[in-house]
Amino acid sequence: xxxxxxxxxxxxxxxxxxxxxxxxxxxxRVMDGGRMHPIILLEGLQGVGKRHLxxxxxxxxxxxxxLGPASPCGNCGSCRExxxxxxPDVRIVDPEGDSIKxxxxxxxxxxxxxxxxxxxRIGVIMNAERMTIxxxxxxxxxxxxxxxxxxxxxxxxxxxLLPATIRGRCLRWGVKPPAKELVLSxxxxxxxxxxxxxxxxxxxxxxxxxxxxxxxxxxxxxxDSSDHRSGVLGDIHQxxxxxxxxxxxxxxANLARVHKAKVPEILSAVEWELNRIxxxxxTQSAHRGQSETEAFKRSNRRRLIxxxxxxxxxxxxxxNAQLVAESIGLCGWEN
Numbered sequence: 001x002x003x004x005x006x007x008x009x010x011x012x013x014x015x016x017x018x019x020x021x022x023x024x025x026x027x028x029r030v031m032d033g034g035r036m037h038p039i040i041l042l043e044g045l046q047g048v049g050k051r052h053l054x055x056x057x058x059x060x061x062x063x064x065x066x067l068g069p070a071s072p073c074g075n076c077g078s079c080r081e082x083x084x085x086x087x088p089d090v091r092i093v094d095p096e097g098d099s100i101k102x103x104x105x106x107x108x109x110x111x112x113x114x115x116x117x118x119x120x121r122i123g124v125i126m127n128a129e130r131m132t133i134x135x136x137x138x139x140x141x142x143x144x145x146x147x148x149x150x151x152x153x154x155x156x157x158x159x160x161l162l163p164a165t166i167r168g169r170c171l172r173w174g175v176k177p178p179a180k181e182l183v184l185s186x187x188x189x190x191x192x193x194x195x196x197x198x199x200x201x202x203x204x205x206x207x208x209x210x211x212x213x214x215x216x217x218x219x220x221x222x223x224d225s226s227d228h229r230s231g232v233l234g235d236i237h238q239x240x241x242x243x244x245x246x247x248x249x250x251x252x253a254n255l256a257r258v259h260k261a262k263v264p265e266i267l268s269a270v271e272w273e274l275n276r277i278x279x280x281x282x283t284q285s286a287h288r289g290q291s292e293t294e295a296f297k298r299s300n301r302r303r304l305i306x307x308x309x310x311x312x313x314x315x316x317x318x319x320n321a322q323l324v325a326e327s328i329g330l331c332g333w334e335n
Contacts, residue, residue: 013052013055013083014049014052014053014055014056014059015074016052017049017052017215018049018178018182018183018186018215019048019049019176019177019178019179019182019183019215020049020052020053020056020175020178022176023053023173023175023176024053024056024071027053027057027060027173028060028071031057031060031061036171037170037171038146038150038151038152039143039146039151039152039153039154039169039170039171040057040152040153040154040170040171040172040173041128041154041155041156041159041162041166041167041170041171041172041173042054042153042154042155042156042173042175043155043156043157043159043172043173043174043175044157044174044175044176044177045157045177045212045214046157046214046216046217047211047212047214047215047216047217047218047219047220048175048176048177048178048214048215048216049175049215049216050155050156050157050175051126051155053155053175054124054126054153054155055082055083055124056072057153058082058087058090058122058124058153059072059074059078059079059082059083060072061120061122061151062078062079062082062087062089062090062120062122063076063078063079064076064077064078064079088116089116089120089121089122090122090123090124091107091108091111091121091122091123091124092123092124092126093105093107093108093123093124093125093126094124094126094127095126095127095130098130099130099131099132099135100125100127100128100130100131100132100135101132101134101135102132102134102135102138104135105131105135105138105139105142106138108123108125108139108142109138109141109142111123112142112146112147112150115149116149119149120149120150120151121149121150121151122150122151122152122153123150123151123152123153124152124153124154124155125139125152125153125154125155126155127155127156127157128154128155128156128162128166129156129157129158129159129161129162131162136162136163136165136166139166140165140166140169143166143169143170144169154166154170159172177212177213177214178213178215180208180213183208183213183214183215183218184204184205184208186215187204187207187208187218188204190218190219190222191222194222200271200275203268203271231258231259232255232259232261232265232266232269233269233272233273235251235252235254235255235258235259236251236255236266236269236270236272236273237273238250238251239251239252239255239270239325239328239329240270240273240274240277240301240328240329242329245330248326248329248330249326251325251329252322252323252325252326252329253322255321255322255325256320256321256322256325257322261321261325262321263308263319263321263324266321266324266325266328267305267308267309267324270301270305270328271302271305274298274301274302277294277298278295278298297331300331301328301331304327304328304331305328308324308327
């Protein structure tokens with residue numbers, strides 16, 4: 001399986017994705033019944049698993065030991081080649097940049113002209129709405145009259161950006177987001193498995209809601225921010241445990257100038273660290289007794305966070321990230 005201007009990796013392993021069981025079962029039944037349209041458009045919100053479902057379909061069509069309507073085995077030679085990105089009968093077009101160009105589609109069409117010993121030549125166009133007008137016109141030549149051995153899978157989170165001439169030649173399949181409860185459970189487990197302190201239930205719900213309960217977007221935010229958050233949390237920890245005012249000033253300056261942290265991020269990170277410290281104290285309290293002084297400091301800091309957020313909502317003052325961080329650190333230190 002060749003990939004145009006990108007690479008296929010383990011992140012496309014359908015076995016690692018939540019919430020696709022229903023779509024897989026329905027698609028599996030259609031595929032097994034011989035009713036699958038040769039061109040299918042998987043559409044849905046960003047991050048719901050369209051890419052993974054597309055790769056699952058590829059494996060399902062080529063699997064040598066399919067276990068049922070929803071289960072390519074994942075272990076046979078064909079499935080392993082699909083997962084490793086080396087199956088010769090499959091070509092992936094997955095743009096790294098802003099657009100899919102004519103050359104990408106021409107490469108896909110060349111792939112379709114080659115005979116396959118297994119009887120299928122499969123093409124997958126990820127983020128199909130990124131095709132340029134020229135690429136669309138080129139793709140139409142394949143989509144209008146696909147040969148018997150050709151199968152084309154397109155994915156899009158913005159299908160209305162595709163020309164009607166493309167949409168009209170596809171079986172459009174809506175990929176639904178997972179149940180909210182499933183996403184929240186997955187989010188808790190993911191944070192735990194990555195060694196991050198879990199959020200409160202309210203924070204988890206707000207985080208998931210902000211990203212429309214999309215596992216893909218949540219996973220991407222966790223991954224993209226892991227290195228940055230580790231640096232932020234290091235200075236947040238210093239802010240909350242400093243023994244001298246100078247240490248508080250230095251940590252606050254790092255947050256604002258080095259990490260470029262904004263006020264909402266600082267407040268969330270402080271709450272995250274306060275929750276972690278509180279759980280640590282509760283765990284150790286049976287052995288040494290929980291410090292009332294530290295608990296009082298945390299209570300004062302939480303009250304200050306609420307006040308700062310209220311000021312931000314009212315818009316009465318312009319909040320400076322460094323000054324906010326210093327005020328939180330000094331609030332606990334002075335007590």
